[in-house]
Amino acid sequence: xxxxxxxxxxxxxxxxxxxxxxxxxxxxxxxxxxxxxxxxxxxxxxxxxxxxxxxxxxxxxxxxxxxxxxxxxxxxxxxxxxxxxxxxxxxxxx
Amino acid sequence: xxxxxxxxxxxxxxxxxxxxxxxxxxxxxxxxxxxxxxxxxxxxxxxxxxxxxxxxxxxxxxxxxxxxxxxxxxxxxxxxxxxxxxxxxxxxxxxxxxxxxxxxxxxxxxxxxxxxxxxxxxxxxxxxxxxxxxxxxxxxxxxxxxxxxxxxxxxxxxxxxxxxxxxxxxxxxxxxxxxxxxxxxxxxxxxxxxxxxxxxxxxxxxxxxxxxxxxxxxxxxxxxxxxxxxxxxxxxxxxxxxxxxxxxxxxxxxxxxxxxxxxxxxxxxxxxxxxxxxxxxxxxxxxxxxxxxxxxxxxxxxxxxxxxxxxxxxxxxxxxxxxxxxxxxxxxxxxxxxxxxxxxxxxxxxxxxxxxxxxxxxxxxxxxxxxxxxxxxxxxxxxxxxxxxxxxxxxxxxxxxxxxxxxxxxxxxxxxxxxxxxxxxxxxxxxxxxxxxxxxxxxxxxxxxxxxxxxxxxxxx
Numbered sequence: 001x002x003x004x005x006x007x008x009x010x011x012x013x014x015x016x017x018x019x020x021x022x023x024x025x026x027x028x029x030x031x032x033x034x035x036x037x038x039x040x041x042x043x044x045x046x047x048x049x050x051x052x053x054x055x056x057x058x059x060x061x062x063x064x065x066x067x068x069x070x071x072x073x074x075x076x077x078x079x080x081x082x083x084x085x086x087x088x089x090x091x092x093x094x
Numbered sequence: 095x096x097x098x099x100x101x102x103x104x105x106x107x108x109x110x111x112x113x114x115x116x117x118x119x120x121x122x123x124x125x126x127x128x129x130x131x132x133x134x135x136x137x138x139x140x141x142x143x144x145x146x147x148x149x150x151x152x153x154x155x156x157x158x159x160x161x162x163x164x165x166x167x168x169x170x171x172x173x174x175x176x177x178x179x180x181x182x183x184x185x186x187x188x189x190x191x192x193x194x195x196x197x198x199x200x201x202x203x204x205x206x207x208x209x210x211x212x213x214x215x216x217x218x219x220x221x222x223x224x225x226x227x228x229x230x231x232x233x234x235x236x237x238x239x240x241x242x243x244x245x246x247x248x249x250x251x252x253x254x255x256x257x258x259x260x261x262x263x264x265x266x267x268x269x270x271x272x273x274x275x276x277x278x279x280x281x282x283x284x285x286x287x288x289x290x291x292x293x294x295x296x297x298x299x300x301x302x303x304x305x306x307x308x309x310x311x312x313x314x315x316x317x318x319x320x321x322x323x324x325x326x327x328x329x330x331x332x333x334x335x336x337x338x339x340x341x342x343x344x345x346x347x348x349x350x351x352x353x354x355x356x357x358x359x360x361x362x363x364x365x366x367x368x369x370x371x372x373x374x375x376x377x378x379x380x381x382x383x384x385x386x387x388x389x390x391x392x393x394x395x396x397x398x399x400x401x402x403x404x405x406x407x408x409x410x411x412x413x414x415x416x417x418x419x420x421x422x423x424x425x426x427x428x429x430x431x432x433x434x435x436x437x438x439x440x441x442x443x444x445x446x447x448x449x450x451x452x453x454x455x456x457x458x459x460x461x462x463x464x465x466x467x468x469x470x471x472x473x474x475x476x477x478x479x480x481x482x483x484x485x486x487x488x489x490x491x492x493x494x495x496x497x498x499x500x501x502x503x504x505x506x507x508x509x510x511x512x513x514x515x516x517x518x519x520x521x522x523x524x525x526x527x528x529x530x531x532x533x534x535x536x537x538x539x540x541x542x543x544x545x546x547x548x549x550x551x552x553x554x555x
Contacts, residue, residue, distance in 0.1 A: 014340025069162025
């Protein structure tokens with residue numbers, strides 16, 4: 001029940017946090033929040049810890065870590081690349 | 095070294111706070127880049143704390159992290175800005191798949207699981223599965239490996255409802271089944287159905303509606319991570335997954351508003367499958383007037399104000415640099431230059447902004463639809479660069495049109511409109527555009543980039 005409480009509050013927090021977004025930030029917000037969804041890597045790391053000698057577990061665990069890492073690393077890198085372009089543009093003007 | 099549980103929890107709280115601040119800053123132009131960094135720091139804290147929490151065996155972890163980092167980093171740095179929508183779709187799918195795997199492996203390793211855990215596993219693999227296969231189909235459509243048109247067949251809704259029912263029944267059986275062997279069979283079945291549902295639902299959506307789909311899939315990937323949080327009883331996953339879920343829903347909502355349609359309409363109407371002839375307005379077209387580059391040059395040379403309206407065609411032709419160059423030349427010539435951006439132009443939220451930023455278009459020249467429309471009747475020239483439905487006056491005038499009610503950029507109110515277009519094919523919504531036949535409209539046929547370069551050459555002569 002506590003977990004559901006946390007979940008519901010977080011949803012409301014998210015909605016309140018990002019209600020107004022200018023359109024030039026739509027893509028970075030999307031890819032940046034997408035990177036956060038790679039937090040599932042924590043689950044993947046813990047799962048891989050319980051692995052014994054079971055090959056299936058190892059394969060799936062390593063795959064889970066790898067895919068989550070792609071999401072995290074790729075997501076943050078691509079967002080930073082985009083936002084660097086936005087920043088450069090502002091500097092050029094001033 | 096093994097951290098005591100209190101410190102681990104403290105680390106997770108710090109990570110959650112960093113995510114919250116990061117997201118908040120990501121929605122403010124001046125702080126966005128720093129915000130992304132803050133959120134990355136949160137991710138690092140969460141990962142490091144996890145690694146230290148139980149003295150994990152790092153050998154396999156390193157393998158996974160190295161593979162994932164290389165793939166993620168290389169693709170993020172290599173990808174062209176025009177290919178950004180499909181890149182985001184791939185990253186998104188990758189997160190969804192990771193959540194499915196976490197859900198499955200937790201079941202595989204767990205013994206005597208509680209009902210709550212089993213429900214969480216079921217929900218996680220379903221949302222993650224839909225997110226994964228849906229993102230792959232979205233990638234295929236955006237990369238033009240699959241058809242851009244909605245794929246429809248008779249009885250599609252019925253089939254989708256049946257799949258959904260199968261998923262619900264399967265999940266319930268999974269939770270209540272007393273036999274572990276049966277549970278394995280059922281979870282494979284449920285994952286399979288979830289993958290099929292993701293494929294079916296995104297296949298049925300046309301290219302022009304992709305911004306909505308991408309935003310929605312983004313939300314799913316957050317909810318899948320959230321589900322994984324319930325599975326492993328970890329609050330940082332629940333908090334951050336829910337934040338992503340909420341932000342994805344907000345973007346989805348903004349995109350739907352940009353088209354004045356409900357989410358249900360976008361997802362289920364098969365929008366864009368109509369043939370041009372069947373969608374009305376086909377009989378009252380009249381004559382199309384084409385213009386040569388030289389004619390356009392003379393008009394632009396004398397224009398006091400020009401509004402450039404980019405669309406997906408600009409991305410396809412990779413014309414953003416040429417567009418900016420022409421904009422600069424016009425500006426140097428004493429013309430007032432504005433770029434008008436429709437919220438759903440392109441294939442993902444904010445697509446045009448990304449491309450124009452890449453081409454170094456000054457931020458001060460970018461205008462949102464609502465800022466341009468009130469004064470557009472005083473504008474000398476509007477140049478429509480590969481946009482179609484977002485400038486279609488039917489949305490304003492023709493009640494029988496499928497896009498009636500969608501807010502558009504009223505380019506037809508300008509004195510002269512040039513439409514850069516490859517051919518007279520209808521737009522992605524499959525609707526004929528009366529703009530092309532208006533008195534003040536001239537068509538400039540050809541590749542948008544080549545046309546832009548031709549105009550630049552005219553100015554330089």
